Amino acid sequence: MISRTLAADLPARAGQHVMIAGWLHRKRRLKSMTFLIVRDRSGLAQAVLTGQAAIEAAAALPEETVIQVEGMVTTSPQAPGGAEITEPVITLLSGPAAPPPFDLYRPSVTAALPAILDGAPATLRHPRLRAPFEISAASAAGFRSALGDLGFTEIYTPKIVESATESGASVFGIDYFGTPAYLAQSPQFYKQALVGVFERVFEVGPVFRAEPHDTARHLAQYTSLDAELGFITDYHDVMAVLREAIAGMVSAAGRNARSAVDLLGLTLPSVPGQIPEIQFTDAQEMLARYTAEDPRGEPDLAPAHERWLCEWALREHGCEFLFVTGYPMAKRPFYTHPDPARPGYSSGFDLLFRGLELVTGGQRLHRCEDYLAALADRGEDPGPYASYLQVFAHGMPPHGGFAIGLERWTARLTGAANIRSVTLFPRDLHRLIP
């Protein structure tokens, strides 16, 4: 049997007899001929039917039917890529397809998000709806590659855990062979423990939040790009690694998902060697001086403040990224290392990108006694943390890390208004299917 040619390779095969295979993307019927547009993973290819019998047979084929087309490659300036298949012989590889929820061949998508999500196995075939996932996959590959180059080891940690890890967030309970257990809200404890083994670790995996908020930003499961490294001087070492990770993600998106980036007309951000940094309290001073609000004394930044600061960073530094450092300890998790020079403020940071917080990170406590004191300060019982605390008894270096939400990253890059449109089969308060 003749082997398959991809649509994108057609122009190079002019004058040859080839076979292509894919989905019938679109039919265009003219007076004396019909064009079949076939979609495969590489793009679109056109076949031209001229005989009356062939035209009638094609008329009966619904869009999205999986077909194989054999014929001669003929150069044609009007065809996608400048070549088309003439005198094609069509073979069905499956039955006639049921119609998708909306026409996948129209250049833009007007369907509402719920319709897109309900019909995801068909609707995500639309090139514009598929493109964000190509960018997402490329970004994750760039993350791994950047950290691999820096001596990080990839880890795979348990998603079923004995106790909640992030006290602020809600947790899914599970019956674990008769024992109550939880779905991991983050690999935080494990990645810290494994700094003791590998020094530098990263994980790309699902995390689970029983998120009761029905917003455009929250998911019950998302993909967390986690990193943690030991032997840091302070949190600036963590920020430097994060800068490399982000640069690797942008560069991989531009390289491995070029056609998706171009199709969506995106401008990828440039990542300067040094991302600008502002201290939380300085940011508040600036907001008090230059905006109508006075957030001084607040323990966190409001969304409007994050937006304003991003605009400022773009104006002032020409950069779409901004580190805000030294948030008050009050709103940070108990494992946060305080700034030795400024008690009450953390040795940590958020990375803002295009108006939103994208990454949270910082230095962690590394001494057992500091953990016990931090838990006592918060009135928390150390009992549930016994296994975690044990890690620090065996000698842990100063360390820190960060976590990037992959979907949030892709949403920012693609300008998606709702995080669900950059999530394959999202899970939320109302959505368990498909």
Place this chain on the structure above:
Amino acid sequence: MISRTLAADLPARAGQHVMIAGWLHRKRRLKSMTFLIVRDRSGLAQAVLTGQAAIEAAAALPEETVIQVEGMVTTSPQAPGGAEITEPVITLLSGPAAPPPFDLYRPSVTAALPAILDGAPATLRHPRLRAPFEISAASAAGFRSALGDLGFTEIYTPKIVESATESGASVFGIDYFGTPAYLAQSPQFYKQALVGVFERVFEVGPVFRAEPHDTARHLAQYTSLDAELGFITDYHDVMAVLREAIAGMVSAAGRNARSAVDLLGLTLPSVPGQIPEIQFTDAQEMLARYTAEDPRGEPDLAPAHERWLCEWALREHGCEFLFVTGYPMAKRPFYTHPDPARPGYSSGFDLLFRGLELVTGGQRLHRCEDYLAALADRGEDPGPYASYLQVFAHGMPPHGGFAIGLERWTARLTGAANIRSVTLFPRDLHRLIP
């Protein structure tokens, strides 16, 4: 402050003043001097203490304490790598460490597996216990890279699902905002659906089996390397991709985890361009003829048969891998495509490696009506599969795929007797901590 030098880079810094940091791996006290061996992610480095005060201070330091050592690099044939630090100044980066469950500096590990697992955050620091995870990380990177080169897109699919996917295996139930749901036993349905979107997909992620068997081979969570591809001619196309994936994994392990491979004294398998293949029924004939047993009529191979067949493949083909193809349909999941030429047998395969089944794969059904017939044949209600079946109504190409258990792979490569010793924090019937 002087920046950190890694242990492995010490020989190149002879004559220079440096700072190293790591865990106090071992102290060796001689009459007039003490050697401190420091372990970091790159290996071991030696510091020589000579003054009486320094020797006494070091005597109080327990092994595994995290220290920083500044001093002069001096060439010394006896030292690891041929260089050591003289006149060192020691700084503690953390408190004195609690002793690990056993001495981590002894070359071999005699502790029993439960002790190793209970104390994992400390015990996995032992270079021999850590090494398998470096091989595992390298293998996963090789898997991704090989499939990326073949045009596969990486996907991230839901781990919380509406219904069980693999009817044979037990499933963990979860309360999903008041609705019963399950932890995904495999990404099978999603990877198939996404063949419709991307044609070729892979996923590296956790899968969950409420495995009631307490064996050396079963885990409640493991890392599944899944791939699925469309537009195949038959299952040999799937086997060809699997061959590339395995070759990529072996090659990455040899390249990126070389020191771990060498430390464990492993011989990596060679992967021939064509892995030998035997049909299930031919394998049974051979077993009947050359062994004391007659397995003909059985629907599956017993472990002893898999071992015998692997010995045969090594003898006959000089290959540690063997494809067994065309298993009876009876023991295969309902989405399995039958062999059109041999009803009752599957268009599928197992890949055996060093005596055990490592991978299961094959062609899947791709027509909606075939799914309905397959479910009816098994007396299964199609109701719970409604969302899955919908995928095939919208036009799906002939496709197939496979899944490799990462831990099982690493166990085979390293010769581990128990899969738990190549799993970071394994989950099983009895183990939820650490």
